Amino acid sequence: MAQNNSGTDTSKAPKLPKTSPAEGARIAHAVAVISGKGGVGKSFTSSYLAVALARKGYKVGILDADITGPSIPYAFHVCGPTYGENGLINPVLSKTGIQIMSSNLLLDNPEDPIVWRGAMISTLIEQFYAEVKWDVDYLIIDLAPGTGDISLTVFQKIKLSSAVLVTSPQSLVSMVVEKSAKMAEMLSVPLLSLVENMAYVKCPDCGKKIEIYGHTDTEIGRRHGIPVFDQIPFDASIASAMDTGSIEDLEVPYLDATVHAIIQQSIEQDNN
Numbered sequence: 333m334a335q336n337n338s339g340t341d342t343s344k345a346p347k348l349p350k351t352s353p354a355e356g357a358r359i360a361h362a363v364a365v366i367s368g369k370g371g372v373g374k375s376f377t378s379s380y381l382a383v384a385l386a387r388k389g390y391k392v393g394i395l396d397a398d399i400t401g402p403s404i405p406y407a408f409h410v411c412g413p414t415y416g417e418n419g420l421i422n423p424v425l426s427k428t429g430i431q432i433m434s435s436n437l438l439l440d441n442p443e444d445p446i447v448w449r450g451a452m453i454s455t456l457i458e459q460f461y462a463e464v465k466w467d468v469d470y471l472i473i474d475l476a477p478g479t480g481d482i483s484l485t486v487f488q489k490i491k492l493s494s495a496v497l498v499t500s501p502q503s504l505v506s507m508v509v510e511k512s513a514k515m516a517e518m519l520s521v522p523l524l525s526l527v528e529n530m531a532y533v534k535c536p537d538c539g540k541k542i543e544i545y546g547h548t549d550t551e552i553g554r555r556h557g558i559p560v561f562d563q564i565p566f567d568a569s570i571a572s573a574m575d576t577g578s579i580e581d582l583e584v585p586y587l588d589a590t591v592h593a594i595i596q597q598s599i600e601q602d603n604n
């Protein structure tokens with residue numbers, strides 16, 4: 333029986349044929365942003381990774397795989413509905429040219445809810461990968477929380493170069509990291525970076541770091557084989573940029589190590 337370090341039977345990992353991008357579309361590297369639970373900052377992380385990669389001159393897209401709770405169009409202040417051509421959907425372009433696809437961009441009224449069963453949601457995510465006219469060096473995939481249906485579709489059906497795990501700094505984090513690391517290993521996706529969001533607050537007067545949730549174990553990711561660790565503090569400019577749709581105007585250093593690792597890893601993959 334094939335086992336990983338922690339004794340999981342990896343031979344049971346379901347392997348399905350990968351979906352291909354549409355003819356004429358190009359997706360060089362897909363990176364999934366995942367988390368164990370909601371509200372920890374996946375959409376911010378996805379948005380900012382895209383912005384930072386685009387600033388370095390790469391062509392970037394964001395696939396908003398959070399079908400029932402899409403927030404990417406708000407962060408970039410883009411709206412639909414977008415249209416199709418020759419059987420392919422055009423992504424919507426942000427003001428700096430980031431290509432975006434989200435369920436909200438298909439609706440006439442972005443306030444309309446999408447009340448769908450899991451299977452339909454999974455199908456739509458596959459279509460967002462395979463039937464959108466992407467032309468990207470990096471496609472960032474912003475996932476819904478958890479390891480349910482939707483995450484599984486992305487992990488099984490989309491060829492991912494890597495995944496980034498976003499957590500908040502609470503005591504359950506060790507379990508979340510372990511679960512996600514196992515899932516990534518079972519599905520053969522390299523978990524490249526652990527991002528701890530809302531890790532601390534910086535005193536606006538004296539600059540002192542206040543660790544509201546206590547001191548973080550910065551080695552926790554590495555112990556589970558995740559090579560990169562980034563920390564994001566509570567930062568009012570992040571909340572404001574996400575809320576006002578001006579994420580492309582925000583400049584913060586917090587995800588530098590993750591961005592660097594994504595680029596390095598894709599260069600290594602391309603050379604092999």
Ligand SMILES: Nc1ncnc2c1ncn2[C@@H]1O[C@H](COP(=O)(O)OP(=O)(O)OP(=O)(O)O)[C@@H](O)[C@H]1O
Pocket residue numbers: 367369370371372373374375376377398401403476477529530564565566567568570571572574575
């Ligand atoms: N470091 C931060 N400092 C301040 N506000 C933040 C920070 N990170 C995220 N936020 C804010 O917290 C809220 C939740 O963040 P975000 O939408 O990125 O989380 P999420 O994991 O995608 O949530 P969901 O699971 O609902 O999709 C947003 O309003 C966002 O602007």
Ligand SMILES: [Mg+2]
Pocket residue numbers: 374375376398401403474
């Ligand atoms: Mg989100």
